[in-house]
Amino acid sequence: MNIFNKVTLQSLKKSRTRTIVTVIGVVLSAAMITAVATFAVSLQSYMINGAAAKYGxxxxxxxxxxxxxxxxxxxxxxxxxxxxxxxxxxxxxxxxxxxxxxxxxxxxxxxxxxxxxxxxxxxxxxxxxxxxxxxxxxxxxxxxxxxxxxxxxxxxxxxxxxxxxxxxxxxxxxxxxxxxxxxxxxxxxxxxxxxxxxxxxxxxxxxxxxxxxxxxxxxxxxxxxxxxxxxxxxxxxxxxxxxxxxxxNDYVLRFMGLSGEKMLTVLLYSIGGILIALVMLGSVFLIYNSFNISLNERTHQFGILMSVGATEKQLRNSVLFEGLCIGTIGIPIGILVGIPSIKLVLTLVAKNFANVMYDNVPLTLVVSVPALVAAAIISMITILISAYIPARKAASTPVMECIRQTNEVKVEAKAMRTSKLSERLYGLEETLALKNFKRNRRRYRSIILSLTLSVVLFVSSSSFGTYLNKIAENSSVVVEEYDISFDTRDMEESELFQLYDELKTAVGVTESSYQALSTYSCVLNTSDLSSHFLDEYGELIGYDGASKTVEVQLNIQFVEDSVYQNLLEGLGLSPEEYTGQDKKMIMAGILPGRWYTQEQPMEFTLRSKTGDQTKTIRATFVKDYPDLLPSEPGDWPGYSLMVIAPYEVKPQFDALGATVKPTKLGMTFESENPGQSTAAMQTMIDGASITADYHLYNLYEILEQSRNITFIVNLFSVVFITMISLIAVANVFNTISTNIKLRRREFAMLRSVGMSDRDFNKMMRFECTLYGARTMLWGLPLSGILSCLIYKGMVVGGAENIDFVFPWGSMAISVFGVLFIVFITMLYAISKIKKENIIDALRDDMT
Known part of the structure; x- marks a missing residue:
């Protein structure tokens, strides 16, 4: 080992706190990169095994x-x-x-x-x-x-x-x-x-x-x-x-990236690449700051070494050797931490993945040697990039500047001035802090940049998780109170009721009902419509403000008679007034995100296709309706006018023959065990050799899948945000504590001329406030812009029906977190400074 490497090792031992924090940063970085790479490999293996089990x-x-x-x-x-x-x-x-x-x-x-x-x-x-x-x-x-x-x-x-x-x-x-x-x-x-x-x-x-x-x-x-x-x-x-x-077998090969359809593989590794890039961004800044601070401590030492013949290459290699030492310690620990960490996460989400995707294949940890080697190389590259920039700077600094240490603090009289108002407003202690900020802008800039990066990473990661959650929520279906549904458009009623009598005996079924949904087209005179109705529905039904008639789509939901009676009782309506031939009916007016109501009943006239028969409906608007069958693509025109009627009156409407598409017949069931009941029903249907096109849905399972997707997204978002936050906290702690340590002689001088602990603490509190204010000035706008870009990127990437959410909550947390971390770090560093002997600190010529 040459002399330069020995000096480097002595420097690492001397600055133990900085070395430990840097190693922790490397451990976190390597752990996250290992976790992301191992998860990508494990998920790919799970998809391959699942596809093989399903398709061969x-x-x-x-x-x-x-x-x-x-x-x-x-x-x-x-x-x-x-x-x-x-x-x-x-x-x-x-x-x-x-x-x-x-x-x-x-x-x-x-x-x-x-x-x-x-x-x-x-x-x-x-x-x-x-x-x-x-x-x-x-x-x-x-x-x-x-x-x-x-x-x-x-x-x-x-x-x-x-x-x-x-x-x-x-x-x-x-x-x-x-x-x-x-x-x-x-x-x-x-x-x-x-x-x-x-x-x-x-x-x-x-x-x-x-x-x-x-x-x-x-x-x-x-x-x-x-x-x-x-x-x-x-x-x-x-x-x-x-x-x-x-x-x-493209079903299997596509997850290996071997079929023409490479989108899933590209998506998996693209997301992994983005996450690794974010980790590298935070890690590079943390480790760069650490080496930059290390060079500030060793500037005088480098000057002496250069004065006795050390070359630029030797000094640069000395700093890179420091990076290799830290990487040699931190990367193996990071890999050893990353593997069990992602195994724990996989254990937590394995059941959720089974409910969402393949239930006959376990999601297990797959440790890939190439992935671990790639993680180690990426981590080492992160360290070397972080070390090379300050190493090049150190090697190119003139000898006399290093010995005299005039390269860090450059004072211009004009730049040091503070206004009389500032001195009167802040007082002596705050003015000293402000002057010190102006005196060494580079050192303060590194602290503020560290804090800003922490805020930006935290807020942007939170926004990313928020939008992933919204995508997961939007992918869920609107699930009614029942667990299982069956619907068809090309089955005779007699066949449906025969099947209904059999399906309701399936194991686990506790409640059952049947219904029908018919769709009609009605032409309404606009002169008969209220201005309120035209204001709410006009644009949706194509009313241009001048037409004398408009065409609306009217749905009639025929429900089991007992269900209709219970609905009337729940609404407080008279059964005598709303039950029987040619009596009033109830109607639900549904608009995007709200109900439509009006006090006066509304009349609709249905005409047969030949025009020789009519049927007039007089309906009262209510804010409720029985559970609906699952909708099909194209069923929702942007609004709904839905009449609810007892099944006993359906023959009257069938005789009219005015439906615009086949009536949807269906059944709904509640079950103690929806999965078991659905399997039993499918066996009954297959045994009956039903030739009609039908849909049998386990809506409970669909809802569970949506919940599982949300849980998976939440868990990974929380883990990622937590790890990014830890890297950010380590970055801030390392930067602030070491910068405070580098000012030990300055603080000793102030204490030697009579500055009390109260005044000293007052000055440091002002510095903390100054850090926080400058950080928020840059961090919050950048966070807002980046959150907007993340939203735009997701929309461009195909995410639908998600609205932009300004990250107020995460910004508030980041403001509190920055101030808290800065004050805690300051207290820690100052407590170390105060324990030192003033004379020894003043004698220190290495600052």
């Missing part, structure tokens, strides 16, 4: 090949595993209602395929021989054909041909261009019903039927390849593309 753990599919290809792949060193399915053939779906999916596609599965490819059985069991088959439930829902467990299917099985080309499941139906060439007849017994297999694309022309391997089938196979190194998937695909077509 394979990388490339070869949809139509033979057994010789399978044997070749067994010898390929790149292939980790190969799962094989038999393509037994296609058969026409008799009575199918989907013109783009007219076939059944029979596939033969072995035990390995059943284990490797995800299949969710809804009822029945898996096939045990090649005369049994499992059918997907969407044959009924999408194809309109009811097939039940126990049915026997006799199928004419063959191949789809377009000229001489044999078509596969990945070739969509070509109406008029393709033909089905039958080859054999097969009979199957349906033993189970499953969800649509993940390997079946939505555009596939055939519904996938699952049976066991058939030795008599043609040598046509689908092979699912898993590579040992997924990053070779494209080179592997190119090597087989001459003789085979292939399909990539």
């Amino acid at each position: 753990d394979w990388h490339i599919e070869i949809p139509d090949t033979d057994s010789s290809f399978v044997l070749e792949q067994a010898e390929d060193s790149r292939v980790g595993n190969a799962v094989v399915l038999q393509n037994i053939g296609y058969a026409p779906l008799e009575g199918g209602q989907n013109p783009d999916k007219p076939y059944l596609f029979i596939t033969g599965w072995n035990e390995e395929a059943l284990d490797a490819l995800p299949i969710k059985l809804l009822s029945g069991r898996l096939p045990e021989n090649n005369s049994e088959v499992v059918i997907p439930a969407h044959i009924a829902a999408n194809g309109g054909v009811k097939i039940s467990v126990g049915d026997i299917l006799t199928l004419s099985v063959g191949s789809r041909m377009s000229g001489d080309q044999k078509l596969s499941q990945h070739d969509s139906y070509r109406s008029g261009e393709e033909t089905l060439v039958p080859m054999t007849e097969k009979t199957y017994t349906v033993v189970g019903i499953c969800q649509r297999p993940a390997i079946e694309e939505y555009a596939a022309p055939g519904y996938t039927l699952i049976t066991t391997e058939d030795t008599a089938a043609v040598d046509s196979l689908t092979v699912f390849i898993t590579l040992k190194n997924p990053y070779q998937v494209h080179s592997y695909a190119d090597s087989i593309s001459d003789n085979n077509s292939y399909v990539l």
Whole structure:
């Protein structure tokens, strides 16, 4: 070890407080960078494993090949595993209602395929021989054909041909261009019903039927390849593309950044990069200040070393060696702190991620050596950047300036002047503080810059968390008081009520109800409308101020009779006046964010499509309505005029035939265990082979997902803001305490000429106030601007329906925090100064 490195180590030992605070800053920085990198890797692994569990753990599919290809792949060193399915053939779906999916596609599965490819059985069991088959439930829902467990299917099985080309499941139906060439007849017994297999694309022309391997089938196979190194998937695909077509598993590969859809990977690493950049910004400033202060302490020492022949390179290397020493201590500790810290965070959010995304795959810590090496390198780069700037400055300072220390304090008589008013207003102690501020602007500028950076980082991080929370809140649905809903637009009422009687017996169901929602178009004379109505609804319904008529959309919610009676009682309305044929009805006027009310009842006339029948509704406006079914895209025109009526009067309106779109029929349920009830209902629906298009929602689960997203965002925001705040606090403490220490001779001189502790404390309090005022002068406007830029960036990035929120709360916290930290740090540093002997401090010539 050369002499310069020994001197550097002695300097670090001498200034223990500064060294410890700097190491703490490096530890925090390295811990945060490690945590961000490890979380990114863990989340990526979770997404990959979740997608593999849902869509299949394979990388490339070869949809139509033979057994010789399978044997070749067994010898390929790149292939980790190969799962094989038999393509037994296609058969026409008799009575199918989907013109783009007219076939059944029979596939033969072995035990390995059943284990490797995800299949969710809804009822029945898996096939045990090649005369049994499992059918997907969407044959009924999408194809309109009811097939039940126990049915026997006799199928004419063959191949789809377009000229001489044999078509596969990945070739969509070509109406008029393709033909089905039958080859054999097969009979199957349906033993189970499953969800649509993940390997079946939505555009596939055939519904996938699952049976066991058939030795008599043609040598046509689908092979699912898993590579040992997924990053070779494209080179592997190119090597087989001459003789085979292939399909990539983009659901899995996109999270590895290996598919054409790289947005999610780019988003994940972009957010990680932004967080690391923010950490580096705070850390660079903290460590830079630390080295800058260290050089201020060692300026005289450097001058002496240069006077005896030390070169610029040796002095620069001395400062960089100091950075390496601090990094060698701080970075390993930071990595060791960062890993268990992010593990704790992952443990806290694992259940929430399961509720939001994949519930069959755990979110676990994945420690990646490359990620840790990258974190260590980034941390060391942060330290070296911070050390290089002051090192270059130290090496270029002239020798005499270093020895005499005239480079830090530069006094101009004109700049030192203070007005008579200031002296009269502040007094001697405050005037001394003000003059000292003017005397050494560079040193004070570093303190104010540290404080300003702390304010900006805290406020901007808080704003970032606030907007993330708003995005999470906006992504949630408006959930009514029920837990589960079912709705459809193409089911007969008789079929709905039959299904309702069955679904309400599902396990856990405590309350149930049914309803219907019909939409009508009404033409109103503007002369009959109140000015209040036109003021509130005019722009929304397209009234231009001159038209004699306007067209409005009117919804009528037909609810179960008992629900209607309870609503009337709750509103204090007479059942005799609002129940029965041609009686008054109640109406809810809903505007964005508020209710519409008027004292007088309002009349609407509905006309049949032929115009020969009419129905007049006289409705009273109220501020309540029964729980609604979940809305669909396009259901909300910006306003709602909704009449609530008992189900008993629905036939009158049905006879009118005036609806503008099919009536939505639905059911709602409350349950003690919504998840269990929903699963039982889905099994009942599949068993009933419903052919209508329907939606079954577990709204309790959707609400829980929204709450979990909000919790995850809140937790990460709090952790990030806390860590950034700790770096900022360490920065401020390091800067202020060391600057106070550098003024020990100045303070000793003031005390030696009779300044009392009271006057001394008064002067220091004024300095604290001066720091706070200057910090707020710069920090608050910059924070406001940066918060606005964060908002604009999120809006540009696709965030919708979020309003700008000025960060008053975080600004108030930052003002209090700055003043508190400054005063506490001052008290600490001054208590150290006061314990020193005045004579020894005056003799110190190293300041």
